[in-house]
Amino acid sequence: MVTVVTTPDLRLTLYRGMVRARYFEQRVYDLFLEGIVKGTTHLGLGQEAVAAGFAAAMHPGDMTFCTYRGHNHTLLRGAPMGALIGEMAGRSIGICGGKGGSMHLTDVPKGAMGSYAIVGAHLPIAAGAAWAAVVRKTGQVAVCFFGDGATNIGAFHEALNFAAIWRLPVVFVCENNLYMEYTPISAVIPVEHPAADRARSYGLPPLIVDGNDADAVHAMATDVIELARRGGGPSLVEAKTYRHKGHSRADPGTYRPQHEVEAWLAYDPLRIYRDRLLEAGIAASTLDQIERESMSEVDDATEQVRNASPPDPATLETDLWADGGSSWRN
């Protein structure tokens, strides 16, 4: 493994990424309570270090595939915040025109190749995108995020095997937040680590990283992404983390022991990283400014959403087909 030197600039990028993701999702939570964001949301609050660390290690042409808990990943690849919240609110300014919603945030020009809401389905899709990168010799890498629960579904195993035998440039990242929806992952797997303990089955080394430590995530991400880019094949990374909220809007998360929640809240990726940066001699005012700018971005995005119109009814039957329409007969 390469040891990555974390420079001050990079550290500020990681911190800014986590702060933006945190404030953004906190606002999404508030806007849901206000009735502006509708449907459901699956927040990644507490898991920001994984998104920030990987996004900072990816190149512009690289491709992100994520799940319904993918707001932070989509944002940190560069999708505009107003268009993301607008999508969750079903407004015309939504990144998908109001046709996708919270669980399908996508920004193809930015390399955010979709949020997939059927558990595990996007692992083979990410492998396919990586296959095309090989055939077309583009040098792209696909990074595919999923939860611990996805390691029990068939598509996970098909995709790992497929990517391994074809040595595809894809990085599979299990965000192990210890719960598959409402059930502890430990209750539904026969091994300790849902991803890492399965890696050997596909000829891959078990890789575990502290998913709340942005530096550690970024170092791991850089290693596995560049390995893939060099033709070294896929990797499977297990990032240990924790979600601060329940599985989705409908879930208060009461099945989790209070002491466990408190311990993880104390090990908040933003808090530990801020402390680390201060210890490293970065001025508090620099961090304060990042926080102010991020809050201002969230406020601007919120304002855009409040002022946005609903989708034009004429768009209901557009964009099923490549010709822009949805006709099935002549």
Next chain:
Amino acid sequence: MAELTYRHAVARGIAQEMERDPTVVMIGEDVAAAGGVFKTTEGLQARFGPERVRDTPISEQAITGALMGAAMNGLRPIGELMFSDFLMVCWDIVANQIAKTRYMTGGQVSLPLVIRTANGGGTRFGGQHSQSLEAMVMAIPGLKVVAPANPRDVIGLMAAAVRDDDPVVVFEHKKLFAMKQDVPDGEIVDRLGVATVVIPGSDVTIAALAAMVPVAEEAARRLKESGVSAEVIDLRSLVPLDTQTLLGSVSRTGRLVTVEENPRLCGWGAEVASIVAEEILWDLDGPVVRITTPHIPLPSSAELEDLAIPSPERVVEAVLRLQ
């Protein structure tokens, strides 16, 4: 012009497109080194190389998922599902992911991919290797569906499917693989959504698809001997559906019989019948009759399977009752 079998037409159609466009690639179980279990892809790997024609594990979700991801990233991939029955093990990828993603992303994602699959009965394979699943695919918004009935159409519709910017499921019929036909030399390219009047007639319209087209043609020949002039339409494509050709014919003949290999409920003929009822009911001189397989899985015994799948006799009988 040369005689060509339906199975060789599959390889010729794919080769025609791979020759023309370097982004066309093909994957599937046993399709490359072995040339396919139905020998429909023989010679393609030797001709186009192991990177463009590639064997996969028995992993239908990986195959269809890989098609989708590759199509998102600049290829025009073709994937084979050995039997259409295996659509059931990757139905999430096909129906939830491939079909919906363009719409759900507001048109951001293009998926120019082809899923080829061996469909239909008459081969004594039993209930899990004989289904006619075209209507199930037809029911999902975002998937196009074609089912060629002869070697020439295999080439033309394969080319149309590969060149289309949307996902297309091509149903190749197992019972037709040995069918021979004189096929013109050179490039053959069709458009999706164009039905063919195979036999013109004036008394009744018989609409059929894939292996039911020769059944309908045979019925029309026998009906002619009884003095009934039947028009046989090969739909060729269910999505898009050529309703103009169909409705024009039924308006003229005043009668419609559909011949469907699928089980009774929600077959493609039910949709066709409802369009006819809504739009040209007053042109009809009698009820629309659907001839289908009974609502059962297909049995493997030759005698039972032949009873189940629509036959020329059943078509003739139904048409004569209408006169």
